[in-house]
Amino acid sequence: MIIDLISDTVTKPTKGMLDAMMSAKVGDDVFKMDPTVNALEQKAAKMFGMEDALFFPSGTMANQTAIKLHTQPGDLIIADKYAHIYNYESGGVAFNSGVTCKLIDGNRGMFTAKQIEEFAAVKPQIYLPFTKMICVENTTNKGGGACWDFSELEKIKQVAKK
Numbered sequence: 001m002i003i004d005l006i007s008d009t010v011t012k013p014t015k016g017m018l019d020a021m022m023s024a025k026v027g028d029d030v031f032k033m034d035p036t037v038n039a040l041e042q043k044a045a046k047m048f049g050m051e052d053a054l055f056f057p058s059g060t061m062a063n064q065t066a067i068k069l070h071t072q073p074g075d076l077i078i079a080d081k082y083a084h085i086y087n088y089e090s091g092g093v094a095f096n097s098g099v100t101c102k103l104i105d106g107n108r109g110m111f112t113a114k115q116i117e118e119f120a121a122v123k124p125q126i127y128l129p130f131t132k133m134i135c136v137e138n139t140t141n142k143g144g145g146a147c148w149d150f151s152e153l154e155k156i157k158q159v160a161k162k
């Protein structure tokens with residue numbers, strides 16, 4: 001058997017998956033009339049302890065929308081040098097949100113809270129871009145599917161809050 005990991009898109013849906021698609025209850029999502037999307041959003045909101053959730057049909061759309069929502073033009077976002085948002089989204093961060101990236105030299109797409117702290121230690125000046133987001137990609141794409149250590153994510157959250 002050949003296992004081709006060139007992309008997730010190489011994987012074909014199984015018969016069970018295709019059957020589920022064909023028999024799914026559907027409707028107009030704009031009017032919140034798609035029961036399958038509604039159920040998925042409710043499940044995701046519950047899972048992450050959020051008030052609500054929003055289904056996006058592509059990862060790039062979700063990433064670009066999140067960046068747009070959380071930044072203003074001229075802001076800076078911190079990301080690993082391997083980050084998908086920096087490398088593989090057609091410069092969308094600049095085009096859609098007008099932001100710039102500070103790239104961290106991490107390991108397999110993952111950085112540490114200490115690296116963020118070191119960067120944040122530079123005293124903000126009026127002429128420096130304002131850091132608004134820390135991008136944590138889990139699992140990492142260009143990092144070969146590496147998975148973050150949860151305790152490191154908690155530390156990064158603390159640094160972000162500070």
Ligand SMILES: Cc1ncc(COP(=O)(O)O)c(C=O)c1O
Binds near residue numbers: 057060085140
């Ligand atoms: C981390 C990450 N973000 C975004 C994407 C883009 O997803 P899509 O092709 O659904 O836009 C990928 C695709 O592999 C990814 O690995």
